[in-house]
Amino acid sequence: MRYARLLGLLAALAVALVPPAGAREQRLTRSLTADRAAVTDLLARIAVNRDATWQWERTMQHQRTPSEAGVSAIRSVPYGRWVLALWRQRALAARRQAMNPPHKRAWVCIHRYEAGWTDAGGPYYGGLQMDVEFQTTFGRGLYRRKGTADHWTPLEQMWAAERAYRTRGFWPWPNTARYCGLL
Numbered sequence: 001m002r003y004a005r006l007l008g009l010l011a012a013l014a015v016a017l018v019p020p021a022g023a024r025e026q027r028l029t030r031s032l033t034a035d036r037a038a039v040t041d042l043l044a045r046i047a048v049n050r051d052a053t054w055q056w057e058r059t060m061q062h063q064r065t066p067s068e069a070g071v072s073a074i075r076s077v078p079y080g081r082w083v084l085a086l087w088r089q090r091a092l093a094a095r096r097q098a099m100n101p102p103h104k105r106a107w108v109c110i111h112r113y114e115a116g117w118t119d120a121g122g123p124y125y126g127g128l129q130m131d132v133e134f135q136t137t138f139g140r141g142l143y144r145r146k147g148t149a150d151h152w153t154p155l156e157q158m159w160a161a162e163r164a165y166r167t168r169g170f171w172p173w174p175n176t177a178r179y180c181g182l183l
Helices: 004-018 024-061 067-075 077-096 105-116 133-139 139-148 152-169 174-177
Strands: none
Touching: 024 067, 024 077, 024 105, 067 105, 105 152, 133 139, 133 152, 139 152
């Protein structure tokens, strides 16, 4: 009798501990739904960092970092986190490089003697006093998207000047470059 009660109690306990037939499927469904939501969130965050990387690369007129076509096919949360970390690193590196053009001090010095970054008094525009031919030669994409240099950010103006420097040095600014000790 004692054993019968003990066995009955154990059987009742076992029944209580065993989940209902559909419970496991419900947990799996909830888990898959949570994973899909996490992957969707990761894809959005990856896109933000990828776009930031490309924006900085466009500012510097560097070739765009390729993006794997399979990024949108990410199914695994750990892999998605890895891809996100990769694009974050790329965005930070591109931003750091864009914020520091090679001759930044020289461009700031030239700007100090030239005009304000938003100077629209043609025929020369912006803080480095670039004429339209100069702008279309060394900042064609910027000129197409934003107009004259007075609509460009100071960094964009410096990067256009940096492209000119590669072929012409500081000679487009002969007087101010001399004042700054560059010629």
